Structure formats: structure tokens, C-alpha cells
Amino acid sequence: MKIKGVNLGGWLVLEKWMAPQVFRGTQADDEYYLAQDLPNDIYQDRIAGHRLEFISERDFVEIAARGFNMVRIPVPYFIFGDRPPFIGCIDELDRAFTWAEHYDLKILIDLHTVPDSQNGFDNGGISGVCKWAQEPEEIDFALTVLERLSQRYGQRSGLFGIEVLNEPIGKKMWKTMDVPDRYPARDPQKAAGSQPISLSFLSDFYLKAYQRISINLAADKIVVFHDGFELNAWEDFFKQHRFNNVMLDTHQYLMTAEADGITQTVDSYIAYIQKLKSQITEVQKYVPVFVGEWTLFNSYAVGTDTQGGRNALQVDFNHSHKLTASELREVYQTLWQTQTEAWDEGVGYFYWTYKLLIDTVNDSGWYGWDSWDVSRAFNKGWITKNKEI
Amino acid sequence: MKIKGVNLGGWLVLEKWMAPQVFRGTQADDEYYLAQDLPNDIYQDRIAGHRLEFISERDFVEIAARGFNMVRIPVPYFIFGDRPPFIGCIDELDRAFTWAEHYDLKILIDLHTVPDSQNGFDNGGISGVCKWAQEPEEIDFALTVLERLSQRYGQRSGLFGIEVLNEPIGKKMWKTMDVPDRYPARDPQKAAGSQPISLSFLSDFYLKAYQRISINLAADKIVVFHDGFELNAWEDFFKQHRFNNVMLDTHQYLMTAEADGITQTVDSYIAYIQKLKSQITEVQKYVPVFVGEWTLFNSYAVGTDTQGGRNALQVDFNHSHKLTASELREVYQTLWQTQTEAWDEGVGYFYWTYKLLIDTVNDSGWYGWDSWDVSRAFNKGWITKNKEI
Numbered sequence: 075m076k077i078k079g080v081n082l083g084g085w086l087v088l089e090k091w092m093a094p095q096v097f098r099g100t101q102a103d104d105e106y107y108l109a110q111d112l113p114n115d116i117y118q119d120r121i122a123g124h125r126l127e128f129i130s131e132r133d134f135v136e137i138a139a140r141g142f143n144m145v146r147i148p149v150p151y152f153i154f155g156d157r158p159p160f161i162g163c164i165d166e167l168d169r170a171f172t173w174a175e176h177y178d179l180k181i182l183i184d185l186h187t188v189p190d191s192q193n194g195f196d197n198g199g200i201s202g203v204c205k206w207a208q209e210p211e212e213i214d215f216a217l218t219v220l221e222r223l224s225q226r227y228g229q230r231s232g233l234f235g236i237e238v239l240n241e242p243i244g245k246k247m248w249k250t251m252d253v254p255d256r257y258p259a260r261d262p263q264k265a266a267g268s269q270p271i272s273l274s275f276l277s278d279f280y281l282k283a284y285q286r287i288s289i290n291l292a293a294d295k296i297v298v299f300h301d302g303f304e305l306n307a308w309e310d311f312f313k314q315h316r317f318n319n320v321m322l323d324t325h326q327y328l329m330t331a332e333a334d335g336i337t338q339t340v341d342s343y344i345a346y347i348q349k350l351k352s353q354i355t356e357v358q359k360y361v362p363v364f365v366g367e368w369t370l371f372n373s374y375a376v377g378t379d380t381q382g383g384r385n386a387l388q389v390d391f392n393h394s395h396k397l398t399a400s401e402l403r404e405v406y407q408t409l410w411q412t413q414t415e416a417w418d419e420g421v422g423y424f425y426w427t428y429k430l431l432i433d434t435v436n437d438s439g440w441y442g443w444d445s446w447d448v449s450r451a452f453n454k455g456w457i458t459k460n461k462e463i
Numbered sequence: 464m465k466i467k468g469v470n471l472g473g474w475l476v477l478e479k480w481m482a483p484q485v486f487r488g489t490q491a492d493d494e495y496y497l498a499q500d501l502p503n504d505i506y507q508d509r510i511a512g513h514r515l516e517f518i519s520e521r522d523f524v525e526i527a528a529r530g531f532n533m534v535r536i537p538v539p540y541f542i543f544g545d546r547p548p549f550i551g552c553i554d555e556l557d558r559a560f561t562w563a564e565h566y567d568l569k570i571l572i573d574l575h576t577v578p579d580s581q582n583g584f585d586n587g588g589i590s591g592v593c594k595w596a597q598e599p600e601e602i603d604f605a606l607t608v609l610e611r612l613s614q615r616y617g618q619r620s621g622l623f624g625i626e627v628l629n630e631p632i633g634k635k636m637w638k639t640m641d642v643p644d645r646y647p648a649r650d651p652q653k654a655a656g657s658q659p660i661s662l663s664f665l666s667d668f669y670l671k672a673y674q675r676i677s678i679n680l681a682a683d684k685i686v687v688f689h690d691g692f693e694l695n696a697w698e699d700f701f702k703q704h705r706f707n708n709v710m711l712d713t714h715q716y717l718m719t720a721e722a723d724g725i726t727q728t729v730d731s732y733i734a735y736i737q738k739l740k741s742q743i744t745e746v747q748k749y750v751p752v753f754v755g756e757w758t759l760f761n762s763y764a765v766g767t768d769t770q771g772g773r774n775a776l777q778v779d780f781n782h783s784h785k786l787t788a789s790e791l792r793e794v795y796q797t798l799w800q801t802q803t804e805a806w807d808e809g810v811g812y813f814y815w816t817y818k819l820l821i822d823t824v825n826d827s828g829w830y831g832w833d834s835w836d837v838s839r840a841f842n843k844g845w846i847t848k849n850k851e852i
């Protein structure tokens with residue numbers, strides 16, 4: 075059975091572009107500064123409200139009805155509530171487990187942030203900072219979070235597995251994304267010394283994490299490692315170590331391929347996906363691999379070069395060639411079909427994302443960004459079928 | 464073309480049972496006391512957050528995709544922000560109009576509350592109080608709200624019409640619902656003198672409201688009058704007055720019929736609906752009538768006598784005979800079919816409601832209450848088709 079999953083992005087780990095409402099009245103670009111910019115009682119109440127409203131039981135009903143069998147849930151390092159001023163969210167994850175078990179979905183817990191960040195993205199918790207890997211105490215703290223998660227959920231029938239770290243950034247992606255420019259640090263001093271993470275550091279961390287959590291996991295649970303945006307770099311790692319039940323997570327966005335220079339046409343996207351498909355087939359020979367994040371979003375459908383997926387908060391776009399509704403449907407249907415078929419050469423996928431609060435009608439700068447929202451994509455007829463395998 | 468609508472309940476007019484999260488940390492049963500019980504800055508931020516998250520563009524995408532052609536939007540008397548400490552929500556309604564017009568939906572604006580309430584329900588804004596009709600200044604205030612709404616939206620293509628007052632309560636329903644017992648007043652002094660509203664008062668108010676707003680409405684817009692829970696009482700009213708484009712709204716809940724004593728079986732529900740259908744046929748001879756609120760919810764499916772729809776916040780239920788998933792599906796599919804066919808003897812319907820945040824899995828007291836949520840009803844297969852007419 076293949077993974078047909080969707081990410082609950084923007085729920086327990088905030089991303090401003092996914093729910094700009096949560097950042098209203100502040101200049102904050104990430105949760106680190108949101109907590110600083112709001113009075114503490116307002117911050118606490120606002121976060122509580124967002125968590126209770128953004129995802130609730132009815133979303134699990136919908137996800138199951140859409141033919142998905144799994145959700146990937148990004149969680150922050152402060153999930154246990156021991157890193158003030160940030161607010162824990164273990165109760166929310168507890169409730170998600172009862173929903174998942176009731177509606178026959180599995181959960182992949184994804185540690186999406188660590189203190190001082192593993193990538194410098196806004197979704198790493200603090201834009202422009204990437205220093206976690208240089209801080210031994212924080213590396214150890216991340217391990218204790220993983221350990222506690224494995225202790226709490228390791229025997230739950232709703233658990234699929236634990237992904238030990240989301241998108242630790244390697245040199246190549248650091249350059250592609252141009253992190254210091256795209257995610258400017260609010261406090262340059264805090265960002266000083268930020269740099270990409272080496273694969274040797276990552277291998278070492280992954281081994282330690284595996285050791286710490288696998289002893290708490292029931293036999294069928296999976297430990298997941300993100301590829302650090304280098305899908306082909308892990309053959310030796312998996313061949314040298316005798317892991318039980320591990321998988322490799324690779325994130326594949328067309329916008330990243332665009333940033334690396336591919337032509338912004340449907341044919342070019344398809345050719346690019348076919349190449350990826352071959353790579354997945356190769357990797358699959360030594361480790362099960364899934365695409366833990368991907369989307370229908372692309373510059374051709376948006377009608378303008380999004381410069382690697384920069385959004386309306388960052389750039390004021392001119393939509394030069396809007397497609398008709400039926401053209402748009404055809405593009406997205408084709409890309410859904412092509413991508414899911416490619417990802418199924420591995421063990422499946424998680425779409426990014428389930429839900430967005432952006433308003434594409436009242437704020438035309440968001441035109442085209444609704445394709446990131448899988449519910450809208452179903453409701454607009456861009457996905458006609460969640461392929462049975 | 465028939466109205467196939469859904470209510471955006473719980474959005475701009477709060478009801479605790481629909482989104483208990485909004486009332487967290489307080490003893491308030493309605494928005495009147497929520498505003499008193501929370502520090503003002505928290506109240507303001509919490510309401511803003513709820514309004515931004517509970518309904519957004521993506522919900523209009525879903526509603527259109529489900530085959531609905533209209534939404535009924537309950538609005539509070541303080542929509543224009545001139546009744547502190549309550550917070551206006553005209554911007555929210557403005558945004559809803561752009562969404563509706565973009566996704567080819569029509570909006571029925573429904574004035575759901577007035578100061579000191581027209582029914583004493585929690586959804587009237589203040590539980591146990593029903594004194595508005597005795598207060599000339601507040602009667603006039605309600606007319607100014609209607610006038611301003613008609614001025615602002617009267618020419619918008621997205622406007623279907625304006626319902627001048629939701630559920631003013633007559634003597635009969637006052638007794639059926641046992642308002643003082645079911646919605647106990649927090650401040651007995653404030654509730655003193657509360658009583659049902661006479662049909663003659665209501666007729667008079669409806670005439671005044673019609674005169675005030677119809678001059679601002681484009682020719683195709685509808686003025687809607689609620690029947691005060693007495694569907695058969697309005698023949699003379701409509702025959703005496705030469706209205707242009709008016710409709711009568713009647714709310715038909717199986718739980719109310721249960722409170723009036725009908726047997727709690729599917730056959731009995733069907734027989735009751737057939738009788739209603741005949742009544743609608745009669746009324747339709749002198750005024751177009753729609754069912755502005757109804758639901759699949761019923762005590763038989765819940766597995767316990769809900770005592771007229773009292774909920775888990777009010778009663779600790781023992782679910783004596785849970786149905787299997789397939790039995791439940793059959794009951795609800797039958798009731799959807801029977802009811803929509805009956806309502807289409809008139810000019811159509813608005814389901815109550817689009818969305819609920821209640822958690823039926825982690826809080827078993829809510830078992831069966833998910834049928835009020837039309838999205839869940841679709842996703843659970845309880846509605847297979849939104850009938851084309």
C-alpha cells in the first residue's frame with residue numbers, strides 16, 4: 075500500500091504566507107518575532123485560537139473522504155511547552171491521534187523546527203538564522219524532544235512514524251534559495267555565523283536520533299530522514315547501517331526546479347518529473363523513499379515567474395498571462411497525474427498542504443496560490459481522483 | 464431555479480455549541496457575556512481571529528463545489544461597530560460579497576440579533592432575555608441597521624435579499640422551547656419582563672422594515688420575513704399588502720417536532736415532513752416560502768431523546784442505541800431526500816449549518832451532532848447529491 079498523504083502545514087508550525095491573519099497587526103515574519111511583537115497574553119490567546127480553529131475533527135473527516143490514508147504533522151521544538159514564551163501543543167497532537175485513529179488515518183510526526191533553526195526559512199521558526207547545528211546543547215535538546223515524542227506515541231496505532239528533522243539545508247539548497255536574501259534576518263547579530271549544514275553532521279545526528287527513538291517504537295513504526303535536498307547523496311549511509319524500518323523523505327517542488335533554471339512550461343515540468351522518477355527508482359533500490367512535500371503550484375499556472383516561489387508578501391507580482399479556468403484545470407490535472415505516478419515509484423507522497431487561509435479574490439496578489447491548498451484543488455476540479463493503488 | 468442554500472452559522476453571530484472554543488476560559492453562554500467576561504483586548508483579538516479563520520475564501524469554493532447556489536449569512540445588530548463593546552463586522556461581510564460574486568453564489572443577509580433580543584435564545588445574543596419588542600428606541604435602531612445594509616448592498620449582484628429579523632418568537636414557540644428554563648438568564652433583573660412577541664407587533668415591524676429598505680434595493684432583490692414559527696398565520700398579511708419581491712422564511716427542525724411530541728422514528732419523521740410539505744403547498748399560493756433553517760439532526764440518529772435538541776453543554780446524554788455506520792447513512796440519506804423534496808414545494812432551502820467545530824471523538828457527548836455540519840454530512844456520505852432542480 076502506498077502513502078497517499080497530505081501535510082497539515084500552518085497548524086502547529088506557523089507560516090505567515092499560509093495564514094497571514096495570525097500575524098495581523100505585527101511586522102513579524104515568523105513565530106519567533108510574533109511572540110516578541112505581541113503582548114504575551116494576546117500572543118497566547120491568539121495561538122490557542124488558531125490551533126483550535128485551523129484544524130479540527132471535521133478536517134480529518136474531509137481528509138479521509140478525499141482518499142488520503144495519512145497526514146504528516148509538522149510540530150515545533152517547543153511542542154512540550156518547555157521553551158517559553160512559546161506555547162506547547164502536545165494536547166493538540168493528542169487530539170489529532172484520536173481523530174486519526176477514529177477515521178483510519180496514520181500520522182507521520184515531523185519535527186519541523188529546532189532552536190536557532192536548521193535552514194533559516196520562515197518555517198524553520200526564525201527567518202535568516204541557521205545555527206542550530208553549531209550548538210551542542212540545542213542539538214541535544216532536539217534529541218530529547220524526539221525521545222519524548224517516541225515515548226508518548228511509539229505504541230499508538232495511529233502512528234506511522236517520526237521524521238527526525240524537516241529540511242536541514244545543505245550547501246546546494248542554501249545557494250539555490252539564497253537564504254540570507256530571501257529570508258532576511260531581523261537581528262543580523264543573531265544571524266551571524268549562519269551557514270548550511272554538512273551531510274556528515276546530518277548523518278551523525280540521524281544516527282543518534284535513530285538510536286534514541288527506535289527503542290520506544292513498536293515494530294511497525296518508521297523512522298524517517300529528510301535528504302537535506304540531496305536525494306542522491308545517501309546510498310552509503312543506508313548501506314553502511316543496518317536500520318530497521320527507515321525511509322528517506324525528499325521534497326520536490328517545481329518552483330525549486332524553476333529556481334535552478336528549468337523552463338516554465340508544462341512540457342518542461344513533465345520532463346523534469348520524469349527525470350526525478352528515474353532517480354526515485356534508483357534510490358528505492360537501497361531505501362524506501364517518499365515525497366514528503368510537493369504541490370501543483372508552478373509559475374506557468376500563476377502566469378508570472380515567481381522567482382522560486384517567492385510569494386505576495388515578498389514580491390508584488392504582475393500576472394502577465396492568466397489562463398482560462400479550463401486551461402488551468404488541464405495543467406493542474408496533468409501535473410497531479412504526472413507527479414503522483416512519479417512519486418509512486420517510491421512509497422508515495424504527502425501533498426503540501428491541506429489548507430491555506432489566503433484570499434485570492436480580495437487580494438489579487440495571491441492569484442494562483444490557491445493550488446497549494448489541496449481542498450481547493452479538489453473543489454475546483456483540479457484533482458478529480460486521488461489515485462487508488 | 465430553486466434556492467439550494469446553506470447557513471454560515473456561528474461566524475458573525477456566535478453560538479457556543481457550534482464553536483465552544485471561542486468561549487474557552489469563560490462561563491459565558493452567549494456573546495453578550497463573553498464580551499463582559501474577557502478582558503477587552505483579549506475579546507477583541509479573539510473575535511477577530513475567529514472571524515478570519517472560521518470562514519474564508521476556501522469555504523466559498525467548497526460551498527459552490529457542493530452544488531449550493533446561495534448562502535444565508537446571520538449578522539448581529541452591531542455589524543456597523545456602533546454598539547461597544549461589540550465589534551463590527553461589516554468588512555467581513557464586504558469580503559463575503561466579493562467571494563460570493565466571484566464564485567457565483569448569492570447572499571441572503573439575515574439580521575440574526577437585535578438589542579435585548581427577539582427570542583431569548585443564545586443565538587439571539589443574550590440568553591433568557593426577550594425584551595427588544597418593548598423598547599421603541601431599539602426597534603428603531605434595528606431599522607437603521609437594516610437601512611444601512613440595504614444602502615450598502617442593495618445594488619450588489621451578489622445580494623439575493625435581506626431577511627429583516629431572524630426567529631422573532633411567538634407564544635407557541637416560547638412555550639415549546641420553554642425559554643426561561645432552557646436559556647436561563649444570567650441576570651434575572653435584566654430578563655424581567657421578557658415575553659414572546661405578538662404577530663401584530665411583528666406585522667407592523669415587517670411593514671416598517673419593508674418601507675425602509677425596499678427603496679434601496681435593486682428590482683430583483685428580495686425582502687424576507689420570518690414566520691415567527693407560525694407558518695400558517697400570514698395569509699391575511701400577504702394578501703392585504705401589495706409587496707414586491709417578498710418571501711416567507713420558515714424554520715423546520717425535527718427536534719422541534721420532537722419537543723411537540725412526535726414519535727422518534729424515521730417513519731414518524733417522514734410522515735411529519737409530508738404534512739409540512741402540504742402546508743408549504745398551501746402557503747406557496749399566496750407567498751413564496753423557503754425553509755431557511757433545517758438539518759438532518761434528529762434524536763433517533765443520535766440514539767437518545769435530545770429533549771428538543773438540547774446539547775452536550777446543557778445535558779449529559781446517554782447514547783442508548785448507537786446505529787451502525789450504514790444504518791446512519793441510510794437514515795440521513797432518507798431524511799435529506801425527503802426534506803429537500805418537501806422544501807422544494809416552496810422555493811427551496813438553506814441547511815443549518817455549513818460548519819461546526821465540535822469534537823465528537825474526543826468528547827463523546829457530541830456523538831450525533833456532526834449531522835448539523837453539512838460538510839461532514841457530505842464527507843461521511845450522508846448526502847450523496849445536492850439535488851439539481
